[in-house]
Amino acid sequence: MRIHPRRRDEQGAALPVALAVLIVCSIVTALLTQYTSNGLLAGTKLADQRSNEYAASGGVDSAIKYLQSDALLKRGAADGSDSSCPAGSAAAFVAASGINGEGVQVTCQSDPSGAGSGGALTKSPGFAVLTTAPYHGAAPGGGGSSFPNCDNLNDEAGIAQVQNDKLLTVHGNVYVNSDVDSDIWANGCPQTSTAEHIQVVNGDAIVRESNHDLDVATAGHLHAAPVSNTQVAPYATRLLDPGSDTSATKAEWTAPFDAPPAAGTITDINGSTISSCPSARTPTNVPFVHFTAGTYSDASVLSNFTDGDCPGALLWFAPGAYYFDFANGPAASTSKTYCTATVDAGQCAHQWLIDDKTVRVVGGQENATAVARESQENTFAAQRVSNVSVFNSAATNNAATVIDGVTNNASYTSGTATITLSNFLTQTGTAIPPDATIDHVYLRVVHREDTPALATTPTYSITPAGASSACTGLPGLTMQAPAGGGLGQDRVEVTSCLNTAAAIDLGPTIKYSVGHTGSGTENEHLDGLVLVVDYHTAGRPAWSATAPATITPSSPAVPGACRHETDAGWSHGDEFVFGGDSRVFLKTGRFEVCDEPSTTKQEITLMGLRAAPAPSAVGTTWTPTSYLAGTTFTNPANGEAVGGGTATAALSTTTTSRSITLTQFTPTTWPVPAANLVPTDAIINKVELDVTHSDSSTSQLNAPTLAVTSGTTSCSPATLARHTNLTAAGADLVDLTSCLNTPALLNAGINAQFTTTRASSSPTETLDGMQLKVTYTPQPPCTPTGGLTPGCGCTTKAPYYHGGDATADHAPAYNGACALFRVASDTAGGQFPRVVTFWGTVYAPSAALDMPVDVLTVPVFNRGVVARMLMLGYNVANNAVVPITTDVLLASLSNRRVTLTATEGNSKVTADVEFCDYDATPCGGQPQGVKIWSWKVQR
Numbered sequence: 001m002r003i004h005p006r007r008r009d010e011q012g013a014a015l016p017v018a019l020a021v022l023i024v025c026s027i028v029t030a031l032l033t034q035y036t037s038n039g040l041l042a043g044t045k046l047a048d049q050r051s052n053e054y055a056a057s058g059g060v061d062s063a064i065k066y067l068q069s070d071a072l073l074k075r076g077a078a079d080g081s082d083s084s085c086p087a088g089s090a091a092a093f094v095a096a097s098g099i100n101g102e103g104v105q106v107t108c109q110s111d112p113s114g115a116g117s118g119g120a121l122t123k124s125p126g127f128a129v130l131t132t133a134p135y136h137g138a139a140p141g142g143g144g145s146s147f148p149n150c151d152n153l154n155d156e157a158g159i160a161q162v163q164n165d166k167l168l169t170v171h172g173n174v175y176v177n178s179d180v181d182s183d184i185w186a187n188g189c190p191q192t193s194t195a196e197h198i199q200v201v202n203g204d205a206i207v208r209e210s211n212h213d214l215d216v217a218t219a220g221h222l223h224a225a226p227v228s229n230t231q232v233a234p235y236a237t238r239l240l241d242p243g244s245d246t247s248a249t250k251a252e253w254t255a256p257f258d259a260p261p262a263a264g265t266i267t268d269i270n271g272s273t274i275s276s277c278p279s280a281r282t283p284t285n286v287p288f289v290h291f292t293a294g295t296y297s298d299a300s301v302l303s304n305f306t307d308g309d310c311p312g313a314l315l316w317f318a319p320g321a322y323y324f325d326f327a328n329g330p331a332a333s334t335s336k337t338y339c340t341a342t343v344d345a346g347q348c349a350h351q352w353l354i355d356d357k358t359v360r361v362v363g364g365q366e367n368a369t370a371v372a373r374e375s376q377e378n379t380f381a382a383q384r385v386s387n388v389s390v391f392n393s394a395a396t397n398n399a400a401t402v403i404d405g406v407t408n409n410a411s412y413t414s415g416t417a418t419i420t421l422s423n424f425l426t427q428t429g430t431a432i433p434p435d436a437t438i439d440h441v442y443l444r445v446v447h448r449e450d451t452p453a454l455a456t457t458p459t460y461s462i463t464p465a466g467a468s469s470a471c472t473g474l475p476g477l478t479m480q481a482p483a484g485g486g487l488g489q490d491r492v493e494v495t496s497c498l499n500t501a502a503a504i505d506l507g508p509t510i511k512y513s514v515g516h517t518g519s520g521t522e523n524e525h526l527d528g529l530v531l532v533v534d535y536h537t538a539g540r541p542a543w544s545a546t547a548p549a550t551i552t553p554s555s556p557a558v559p560g561a562c563r564h565e566t567d568a569g570w571s572h573g574d575e576f577v578f579g580g581d582s583r584v585f586l587k588t589g590r591f592e593v594c595d596e597p598s599t600t601k602q603e604i605t606l607m608g609l610r611a612a613p614a615p616s617a618v619g620t621t622w623t624p625t626s627y628l629a630g631t632t633f634t635n636p637a638n639g640e641a642v643g644g645g646t647a648t649a650a651l652s653t654t655t656t657s658r659s660i661t662l663t664q665f666t667p668t669t670w671p672v673p674a675a676n677l678v679p680t681d682a683i684i685n686k687v688e689l690d691v692t693h694s695d696s697s698t699s700q701l702n703a704p705t706l707a708v709t710s711g712t713t714s715c716s717p718a719t720l721a722r723h724t725n726l727t728a729a730g731a732d733l734v735d736l737t738s739c740l741n742t743p744a745l746l747n748a749g750i751n752a753q754f755t756t757t758r759a760s761s762s763p764t765e766t767l768d769g770m771q772l773k774v775t776y777t778p779q780p781p782c783t784p785t786g787g788l789t790p791g792c793g794c795t796t797k798a799p800y801y802h803g804g805d806a807t808a809d810h811a812p813a814y815n816g817a818c819a820l821f822r823v824a825s826d827t828a829g830g831q832f833p834r835v836v837t838f839w840g841t842v843y844a845p846s847a848a849l850d851m852p853v854d855v856l857t858v859p860v861f862n863r864g865v866v867a868r869m870l871m872l873g874y875n876v877a878n879n880a881v882v883p884i885t886t887d888v889l890l891a892s893l894s895n896r897r898v899t900l901t902a903t904e905g906n907s908k909v910t911a912d913v914e915f916c917d918y919d920a921t922p923c924g925g926q927p928q929g930v931k932i933w934s935w936k937v938q939r
Helices: 014-068 299-306 394-401 501-505 743-747
Strands: 091-099 102-110 129-131 159-163 169-171 174-176 184-186 189-191 198-201 205-207 214-218 288-291 294-296 314-317 320-324 351-363 374-389 408-412 416-425 437-449 459-463 488-493 509-515 522-537 574-578 583-594 604-608 618-627 647-650 657-666 683-695 705-710 732-735 751-757 764-777 821-823 834-839 841-850 865-876 896-904 907-915 930-938
Touching: 014 102, 014 896, 014 907, 014 930, 205 214, 299 351, 374 394, 394 408, 394 416, 394 522, 408 416, 416 522, 437 459, 437 501, 437 509, 501 522, 509 522, 574 583, 583 604, 604 834, 647 657, 657 764, 683 705, 683 743, 683 751, 705 732, 751 764, 821 834
Parallel strands: 129 174, 129 865, 159 865, 169 198, 174 205, 198 214, 288 314, 294 320, 314 351, 320 574, 351 583, 574 604, 583 821, 583 834, 604 841, 821 841, 841 865
Antiparallel strands: 091 102, 102 896, 184 189, 374 416, 374 522, 408 522, 416 509, 437 488, 437 522, 459 509, 618 657, 618 764, 647 764, 657 751, 683 732, 683 764, 705 751, 896 907, 907 930
C-alpha cells in the first residue's frame, strides 16, 4: 500500500500558479499605477495649458474690445499718438483682469506700413478756435473818458456769446487775439453775476485783452492776459493768422485756385440746365438740384432754390472747389420781405438767402454706403464742483469728479457732508447726438464709510438742466465698507430721470450727501461719481445722385448726407470759397459741407478770402457853412469859421440865456460834394467837435453847453469849460465818436447848438467858431487782386459786435457790418430747423461769423475755426446742446492695424488685427468691424 499516491496531470500545481498570478498582478498593478499617475499628472498639466491659452486668448479679446471702443480711433494708431502701442516694437498695452482667475498683460505693436493701416496724417489746425480781431492793449476794465459807464471791451471782441446763465462749451485750444464777452449788458454795464463763462475743455486758452469770460474746465491752462504792450511778445506767434504772409503755414491755408475757375453748372435730376426750381422731380417728388465745381456770381439764382420758392429741394454740390463772388443779390418783391430794412437791415446785395425749413444744402461726397445703427457707451464726468460742506477744501474737491482711487474725504462728528457736481462731459468733450435714443443711464458712485454705525446711508439727488426740482423715485445707494479696507461701489440705474440726449448733454446737477448719527467721528471717502450712458443712433440712409429713388424727403439725412473722416470710403469733399462781400444768410433750413482729405493742405470747407491791406486813415476838418433861424447871438455868421470874427451874446437880467445853432458842416460847400463824402462803407475812427469861445467872466457866466444832432439822432449834451480869453484855441474838444459813428450821420449834416446862460451881472459870451474833426478808414475796394476778389465791404467791416456804453451797442450787425455766414436768431426771423454743420475747418480770418449756438444743431465746426470774430449768440435762450467746436483728435484716416500678444505661463497668443475705421472692405463692408488676419497659439 502506497503512502503517497502518484500525482497525475496538474495535480499539486495550483499554489505555484496562484503565486505566479499574484506576482504578475502585483507587477501589472504597479505598472498601471505608475502610468495612471503619469496620466493624471499629464491631464493636470494639459488642463493648466488650456487655462493659460484661455486666459491669453481672453486677454487678446479684451484688448480688441478696448481698441474697438475708442470712438476717437486713437488707440493703436500708427502715428505715435498712442504711446502704449508704438510702431516697430511692442509695449505693455492693457491688463485684462479676471480671465479664468488670471491677470493677463497684453502688449501692442502698431503696423504703420501694412495694408490698410497707418497711412499719412491729414492736416488739422491744432486748435478749436482762433480769432484775429486786432489787439488794442489790455481791456479798459470800466471808466474812462471814452466809456464813462463800465464798458470793459476794447473795440471788437474775438468771441461774443451774450447770455444769461447759459453754458457754452468749446473742446480744444482757444486763442483769442482780443477779448471775450459773455455778459448781459444793461445801461452800459455788464451784468456779470448772471452770466455763465464759456468753458474750454481739454485745451489751453489765451485771451490777450482779458480773461474773465473764459474758463478752462479740464486739462488745460488759461493764460493771463498781458497788461501792457511789453507783454505781447510771448503770445504773438501763437495768435498769428496761420495763412498770413508771415506765417510758415501760409501754403496750407491758400485758396484752391489762383484765379476764378470756369462757371459751374446747375442741372436737374435729368441733367437739364436750370436756374430756378426744377419741374423734373425724383420718384418721391423731391426737386433735386445738382451743382458742379466752379464760379457762381449770381446770388439771386442760388436764392431761387432756397428762399421758399422751391419747397423740399435738395441742393447737392458735387465734390470740388466752389468760388462764390456775387455781383448781385435777390431782388425785393411784394411776396418776400427779406430785402426790407426792418427784416434784414437792407443787406440784400451779394447775399445768398436760405429761408425754407424743407430745404437741404449738401456739399461733398455722397453717403453711398448706409451707416447702420450704432450703439455706444460713454462715461460723463463732472467738470464743476460746488456747494461743498465738510468734504475737503477746494484744492481736492475735483478728486470727486473722476473714479481713480484718489478720494475726497470728510471727517465729522455731526451734521451732513455734501458735495454737488455739475457740467457733466466726456473726457473728449464729445456728446450724445441730439437724435440718439437713450437705452440706459447708470450712476456709479465709489465710496467708503469707515464706521457705518456712525453714518447714515448716503443719498443723492439729480436735477436735470433747466428743471426746477430733482427727479423722484430713483433707486438708493448702500453702505460701502469692504472688509480689509478699500472702496465699494454703487451702480444704480437713473434712466427715468435722464432719458433724452439733451437731458444729459445740457449737464445735470447731482448732489451727494451722507449724514452722521450716534457719537464719534465718522470718516467718509468719496472717490468719484460719474454717469455711464448707453445709447444708440438710428443710422444714416445711403443715397446717390445717380439713383433718384434714393432721394426722398428723409434721405439723405442732414446732417449725415456727406462722408467725412469717421465714415468708410471717404475720399472726396468740398471747399466753398467766398470773395468780396459775398455771404450766406440762413433763416431756416439745413446746411452741411464735408471736407476732402489732404496731407498737404488744411481740410477747409468754408473760406472767406482775406481782406486786402486797409487804406490809410483819412483825416478831414469840416466847418459849418450856415446857422439856423432862432439864433440869438449877434453876427452869427462870424461864429462859423474859427478866426473869421466872433458872434456875440450879451446877457442881462432880462436876457439870461442865448444860443446859436450852426449847421451844414462840410470841408467845402453845402451840400457836401460827392468827392468829399465819407465812403458809405468806411469805419469811423474819431469824431471831435472843436468849439472856440470866450467868457467875459467865469463867475458871472455858467458853463456853456453843447447839443449835437444829426437827423433824428441826438448826442448826449456836453458841458464846456469857461475861458476868459481866446488864447487857448480849441480848448473845448468834444468827443462825438460814439454818437456820430456812421458815414450816413456825417454826410447828412449835423446841427451843433451852443448855449450860454447868465449867473450874475451882465456878462458877455463870444463864439469864434467850430470845427468838426473827422478821422475814418476807407474799406479796401471790392476789386479782384491776382484774379480773386479779397474780402471787402460789410463782411470785413468791424466791429460786428460793439462794446460801447449803450445797451443797443451790444448786438450783432453793428453799424452796417455783416457776417460771412449768418444764422438768424428768433428775433431776427429765424425758425426751426436751423442746421449748420461744417465737417472740416472754417477759415475766415477777416470776417465775422454769426452762429447763435442756442438755436443750432451743434457741433457746428468739427475741425476748428479761424475768424476775425465769432458771434455765438446775443441774449441766448438755451445752453448749447453739445460743444460748439472741436479740434481734430482723429490721428489717421486709415484703418488701425495692430499686433496683440498675450503671454500666460508657457502659452502665448499673437493676433494680427485690423479695425475697419474707414475702409470697410476688409470687414466685409461692415464699418467699425474687425478683421482677424491671423491668430497664433504657441505652447
